Amino acid sequence: MSEAGIQLQCRLPLADFTLEADLNLPGRGVTALFGASGSGKTSLLRCVAGLARPAGRVKINGECWQDDAQRVFLPTHKRALGYVFQEASLFAHLSVRANLEFGRKRIPAAERKVGWEAAVELLGIGHLLDRGTAALSGGERQRVAIARALLTSPQLLLMDEPLAALDSRRKQEILPYLERLHDELATPILYVSHSPDEVARLADHMVLLEQGRVVASGPTVELLARLDLPLALDEDAAVLVDTQVVGHDEDYQLTRLGFPGGVIKVTRKALDVGKRARLKIQARDVSIALTGENPSSIVNRLPARIVGFGDAAHPAQCLVRLDAGGTPLLARITRLSKDQLGLREGLPVVAQIKSVALLA
Amino acid sequence: MELTPEDWSAVRLTLELSTLVTVLLLIIGTPIAWWLARTRSRLRGVIGAVVSLPIVLPPTVLGFYLLVLMGPQGAVGRFTEALGLGRLPFTFTGLVVASIIYSLPFVVQPIQNAFMAMGDRPLEVAATLRASPLVTFFTVTLPLARPGFITAAILGFAHTVGEFGVVLMIGGNIPDKTRVISMQIYNHVEAMEYGQAHGLAAGLLAFSFIVLLGLYAVGGRNGLGGGR
Numbered sequence: 001m002s003e004a005g006i007q008l009q010c011r012l013p014l015a016d017f018t019l020e021a022d023l024n025l026p027g028r029g030v031t032a033l034f035g036a037s038g039s040g041k042t043s044l045l046r047c048v049a050g051l052a053r054p055a056g057r058v059k060i061n062g063e064c065w066q067d068d069a070q071r072v073f074l075p076t077h078k079r080a081l082g083y084v085f086q087e088a089s090l091f092a093h094l095s096v097r098a099n100l101e102f103g104r105k106r107i108p109a110a111e112r113k114v115g116w117e118a119a120v121e122l123l124g125i126g127h128l129l130d131r132g133t134a135a136l137s138g139g140e141r142q143r144v145a146i147a148r149a150l151l152t153s154p155q156l157l158l159m160d161e162p163l164a165a166l167d168s169r170r171k172q173e174i175l176p177y178l179e180r181l182h183d184e185l186a187t188p189i190l191y192v193s194h195s196p197d198e199v200a201r202l203a204d205h206m207v208l209l210e211q212g213r214v215v216a217s218g219p220t221v222e223l224l225a226r227l228d229l230p231l232a233l234d235e236d237a238a239v240l241v242d243t244q245v246v247g248h249d250e251d252y253q254l255t256r257l258g259f260p261g262g263v264i265k266v267t268r269k270a271l272d273v274g275k276r277a278r279l280k281i282q283a284r285d286v287s288i289a290l291t292g293e294n295p296s297s298i299v300n301r302l303p304a305r306i307v308g309f310g311d312a313a314h315p316a317q318c319l320v321r322l323d324a325g326g327t328p329l330l331a332r333i334t335r336l337s338k339d340q341l342g343l344r345e346g347l348p349v350v351a352q353i354k355s356v357a358l359l360a
Numbered sequence: 361m362e363l364t365p366e367d368w369s370a371v372r373l374t375l376e377l378s379t380l381v382t383v384l385l386l387i388i389g390t391p392i393a394w395w396l397a398r399t400r401s402r403l404r405g406v407i408g409a410v411v412s413l414p415i416v417l418p419p420t421v422l423g424f425y426l427l428v429l430m431g432p433q434g435a436v437g438r439f440t441e442a443l444g445l446g447r448l449p450f451t452f453t454g455l456v457v458a459s460i461i462y463s464l465p466f467v468v469q470p471i472q473n474a475f476m477a478m479g480d481r482p483l484e485v486a487a488t489l490r491a492s493p494l495v496t497f498f499t500v501t502l503p504l505a506r507p508g509f510i511t512a513a514i515l516g517f518a519h520t521v522g523e524f525g526v527v528l529m530i531g532g533n534i535p536d537k538t539r540v541i542s543m544q545i546y547n548h549v550e551a552m553e554y555g556q557a558h559g560l561a562a563g564l565l566a567f568s569f570i571v572l573l574g575l576y577a578v579g580g581r582n583g584l585g586g587g588r
């Protein structure tokens with residue numbers, strides 16, 4: 001068995017169901033634990049942290065935190081982890097600086113991989129250091145809490161819906177910092193969320209939980225495009241497309257983003273040619289035409305092939321999974337259109353994309 | 361109404377007793393409060409009730425049973441005699457023991473409330489920041505529960521200063537050993553020395569008022585600044 005990665009085998013009886021997980025997760029990048037409220041996401045995270053005591057095994061990149069077979073169970077304070085709670089939970093009796101120092105001073109100097117300056121700069125909290133915690137805004141508190149966790153130089157960062165307690169403006173304020181964490185740190189992150197948007201922006205890998213059971217686990221791009229998962233039933237069902245900037249059209253002020261399935265044009269972005277860009281394309285923004293010949297105002301029309309059909313939330317609609325040069329797309333159309341156009345598996349069609357969102 | 365040397369002796373003894381009892385109560389009461397605040401044991405109700413008993417029990421009843429227990433026929437009395445400590449009734453040590461039991465709920469409850477109000481979260485946060493349970497207790501729990509400890513110390517001290525029934529039953533009225541202020545007031549009244557009684561009684565009245573004033577000040581700060 002490979003030593004790298006995160007191995008979790010947990011069994012923990014909860015009030016309504018038993019949490020059961022057997023997961024092998026990548027030892028780097030962001031893994032989202034995704035599911036509805038009460039699906040056991042937070043409990044799973046607490047099992048990893050040792051805050052709950054499941055039966056099973058927890059191994060992080062070769063280091064054993066729990067193994068019932070060997071009677072090993074490290075208490076939380078002996079696990080090299082960082083934990084960001086839903087509410088920032090700063091120590092009210094300490095200043096921001098003392099909150100940050102609280103964990104850091106317990107780490108031997110030789111093991112400090114995350115520098116003070118780096119963490120403070122990364123989260124943009126330099127101007128808050130000498131304040132008390134009571135005067136901070138919700139977003140500032142959460143940034144301090146994230147920095148506090150980082151400063152323990154954890155081998156694994158656990159984040160329990162760090163944005164859930166914030167309004168959408170504060171969320172937008174913190175998301176860029178989380179994206180920087182993802183880009184600039186080698187530390188793997190387990191990120192609990194019930195927001196498809198956050199998962200799409202941050203996660204490389206995702207674990208779908210339902211009633212304490214793992215429904216699916218895999219790369220985010222693949223899971224989002226699957227028709228057989230509850231994700232497809234979401235009003236905001238969407239796929240992710242990883243693209244690269246191939247050029248700009250200065251006349252029309254457009255940026256061309258290339259991927260194996262073709263080129264997508266978006267409004268001019270200040271991105272250098274060659275830069276990677278992740279797009280989110282919602283199923284409701286994709287329509288299907290049999291040929292690309294009809295004049296239309298829709299700029300992005302990609303040749304694709306129908307791979308399969310699935311149910312949508314409303315019985316009038318269905319989801320169509322398309323393959324555009326190896327990249328999956330989802331289109332949500334009415335069942336009426338499906339029959340009128342005579343859509344069937346294997347049929348070559350044109351995917352018309354009304355709008356895309358640039359994530360990073 | 362000058363205080364006599366006997367009065368001053370009673371004042372000094374009372375302060376000594378109350379200070380010692382308060383310190384011991386904080387040491388004994390903290391683990392009890394911790395257990396009561398966190399345990400899920402079924403014994404919690406029973407232990408909680410036993411600790412709180414002195415609140416409702418007439419002091420004479422409590423004093424009577426302590427006297428019996430600590431006396432030559434009592435279990436505690438035999439134990440202390442076996443240890444070579446002699447008998448506790450009518451000694452300062454006996455008074456300390458009795459006062460600890462008498463004032464225990466007034467110390468345990470504020471601390472317990474402070475622990476419960478704090479919840480598990482700060483402890484969990486500290487654990488994720490590598491602090492051992494012991495370090496967490498001193499660097500997180502104690503500072504966060506400080507208002508509870510201040511309230512507990514004030515109540516424990518004041519309650520011990522004011523006790524009468526238990527002292528009467530277990531300590532008697534021995535000058536310099538067990539004659540505390542409340543005893544001395546009683547003696548003055550018995551002897552019809554109302555002026556002397558006033559001197560001590562007014563002092564206790566003022567003391568009690570200042571204590572309550574202080575408590576409300578702590579409570580007010582707590583109420584305003586307690587949010588996280």
